[in-house]
Each structure stands twice: as structure tokens, then as C-alpha cells.
Amino acid sequence: MVGILRKAFRSSYYALYGKAGKNIKINNEDYTVSAHIARGIASEIDEVPLKLLSNLVKTADVFFDIGGNVGVIAILLSKKMKPGTTIYSFEPAPLSFKYLADTARVQKGNAKIIPINLAISNKSDKLHFTNDGNSCTNHIASEGESNVISIDCITVDAFCAKHKVIPQVMKVDIEGAEYWALEGMVQTLKNNKITVLVEIHYDYLTSYDINGAMFGKIIDSIGYRVYDSKGNEIAGDQVMKHNCVIISKDTVPAGIFKID
Numbered sequence: 001m002v003g004i005l006r007k008a009f010r011s012s013y014y015a016l017y018g019k020a021g022k023n024i025k026i027n028n029e030d031y032t033v034s035a036h037i038a039r040g041i042a043s044e045i046d047e048v049p050l051k052l053l054s055n056l057v058k059t060a061d062v063f064f065d066i067g068g069n070v071g072v073i074a075i076l077l078s079k080k081m082k083p084g085t086t087i088y089s090f091e092p093a094p095l096s097f098k099y100l101a102d103t104a105r106v107q108k109g110n111a112k113i114i115p116i117n118l119a120i121s122n123k124s125d126k127l128h129f130t131n132d133g134n135s136c137t138n139h140i141a142s143e144g145e146s147n148v149i150s151i152d153c154i155t156v157d158a159f160c161a162k163h164k165v166i167p168q169v170m171k172v173d174i175e176g177a178e179y180w181a182l183e184g185m186v187q188t189l190k191n192n193k194i195t196v197l198v199e200i201h202y203d204y205l206t207s208y209d210i211n212g213a214m215f216g217k218i219i220d221s222i223g224y225r226v227y228d229s230k231g232n233e234i235a236g237d238q239v240m241k242h243n244c245v246i247i248s249k250d251t252v253p254a255g256i257f258k259i260d
Contacts, residue, residue, distance in 0.1 A: 021106025026076065031109075034102035037070050045076070048229050049199055049244045051259035053171055054080045056195055056246075060168040063111070064156070065089040066120045066181060067173035067199075069096050071103035071113065078109025085111040088165070092119035092151040093130075119153035120174065122183035126150050155184030170196045176204020182218050190222045195248040202240055215239040224249050231257035 022038035024031055026045060033041065050073060057063050057077050065074050068089030078087060089104065091097045097117045104113035130148055160166055166188065172178045178198050188194065205211075216237030219226055226234050227246045231254060239245050246252055 021103070026072075029079065031075050031079070032106050033071070033075060034099050034106060036099050036102060037072075041072055045072070048259065049171070049173070049197055050076065052229065052244070052246065052256060053077055053169070053197055055256045055259070056169045056197065057081050061085050062165055062167040062169075063087045064167040064170040066156075066171060067091070067175070068100050068115065069093075070099040071107070071115070073171070073173075074100070074113050075103060075107045075109055078107060078111040078113060081109070081111040083110045087111045087113045088116055088167070089113055090116045090118055090120050092117065092153070094149070116159075117152075118159075119151055119177070120156060120159075120172075120181045120184065121153040121177060122155060122180040124154045124158045126152055156181070157185055157187045160188050166192050167194060170194060171199075172196060173199040174201075176201040176208065176210075179205060179208075179210045179214060179218075182215070186218065186222055189224065189247075189249070193249045195246060195250075195252065197244060197246050198239070199244045200240055200242055205240060210240075212237040212240040219247060222249075225251065227252055227257075229257070 017035035017038070021032040022035045024033060024038050024041060025043060026041060053073070054077065057080050060081060062085065063077065063081065065077070065087055068074055068091035071089060074087050074089045081087070089100060091100050097115060101115040104115045107113060156170075170185075172181050174181060178200065182198070189196070216235065216239070219236030219239070224247045226236050226239060227248070228234050228242050229244050231252070234242070234245070246256075
């Protein structure tokens with residue numbers, strides 16, 4: 001009986017809100033999201049990376065949201081950006097992408113959100129990826145693991161060349177694949193002035209034998225500087241000692257790190 005009532009409620013809920021999306025409040029601001037995810041979004045999202053990104057994207061024309069999940073971060077940042085700007089949101093997991101695309105369709109922020117059903121990596125190919133529909137932390141996997149699918153991936157270098165687009169700001173939050181994402185954007189970073197916030201997933205990285213020296217080598221090769229979340233400049237090989245870092249060719253203004 002409970003299952004029947006739940007199914008009936010869900011059908012009625014989507015019939016009411018599915019086409020136009022559902023209006024909700026996050027951090028006391030109004031947003032429109034996919035009806036599929038509205039009831040699962042927290043009313044307050046108080047994360048340091050989000051606060052830093054909110055400052056970074058204010059002057060950006062193009063933002064790359066690498067690890068878009070269901071689109072919550074994209075809609076929050078869309079409101080912080082200028083009218084007429086664009087967010088490219090990359091999400092490889094099928095169910096998460098479905099919800100991301102629906103949120104992009106109904107959202108009413110300043111920036112247009114373009115959902116991209118690709119993973120970002122160090123080569124344009126295919127890779128194995130977990131496919132847990134109930135998880136927000138699907139990640140690169142080995143072929144032999146259970147519940148794994150094959151997904152398409154692309155490098156930032158290849159995507160930018162193909163679509164003739166250069167972001168001013170990027171977010172990389174991809175559950176331990178951040179090192180390979182950086183490998184695949186070396187030329188784009190070297191040839192442009194881009195600020196990248198990278199969330200570090202230490203356990204996943206070490207499970208793939210990635211270490212700080214490897215990050216340092218990439219960062220040194222492109223001539224970028226690294227900052228911790230409080231604005232202190234650090235060496236590239238110290239990246240894995242932090243939960244998130246910002247890398248940039250130019251000095252990052254101190255105001256970026258002034259967060260409540």
C-alpha cells in the first residue's frame with residue numbers, strides 16, 4: 001500500500017512540476033530546478049569551493065563545470081554570472097546527466113547552461129565508470145568492478161579546439177580523476193589565462209598511484225601558480241595536502257578569498 005501511494009504521489013508531482021520545473025530556495029535565494037531532484041536538494045549549501053567559485057565567475061564569460069552531477073552547482077553559479085554568459089557542464093553518468101539536462105532546460109539564471117554528456121580526461125576515448133543511480137560520487141573504475149559502464153571521454157584541449165571556446169574559469173570535481181583532467185588541458189592552460197578550482201580527492205588519487213610530485217610537474221610545466229582555499233600561495237607538489245586548490249597563470253586577487 002505504501003509503495004502504491006508513493007508511486008501515485010510521484011506521478012502527480014511530476015505532472016504538476018515536470019514541464020516548468022520546481023521553484024525552490026537555496027541559501028535564501030530562488031531557483032528553478034528539475035522536478036526529479038527538487039525534493040532532494042538541501043536548503044543551505046555552505047561549501048568553501050562554491051563560495052570561491054561564486055567570486056571567480058562574476059567576471060567570466062565562459063565557465064567549465066567539470067563534474068556537473070545533477071546541475072546544482074551550475075544553477076547556483078549561473079545566478080552569479082553576468083547575463084549572456086555560458087556554462088558548459090560536463091557529466092558522464094547517465095542518470096545524473098538526465099537530471100542535469102532537465103535542470104539546464106528549466107533554470108532561470110543569467111548564464112545559459114549547456115549540458116555535455118562526456119567525461120573529461122587525458123585522452124579522447126572511452127573509459128570505465130561506475131553507474132550507481134543513487135550515488136552523487138560515481139567515478140572512474142576498473143573493467144572488472146561491478147555495475148560499471150563504458151563512457152565517452154574527451155580532453156579539454158580537444159573540446160576547446162573542436163568548439164572554438166575558451167573558458168575563463170573552470171571547476172574540476174571528478175572524484176579522483178582530477179590529475180588526468182589536468183593532463184588533458186595543458187595546452188589550453190598554457191596558451192590562455194584561465195583560473196581553475198580543483199577539488200582534491202586524496203583517497204581516490206592515491207589508489208591510482210597519483211602523488212603530489214606529479215601534480216607539481218604539470219603545474220610547473222605550464223607556468224601556473226597554486227593557492228590554497230585561504231589564498232596562501234603553495235608549491236605545486238603540495239596540492240594533495242589540501243581539499244581544494246586554485247591554479248592560475250596570474251595572481252589571484254585577494255578579494256576572491258574573502259568568503260563568509
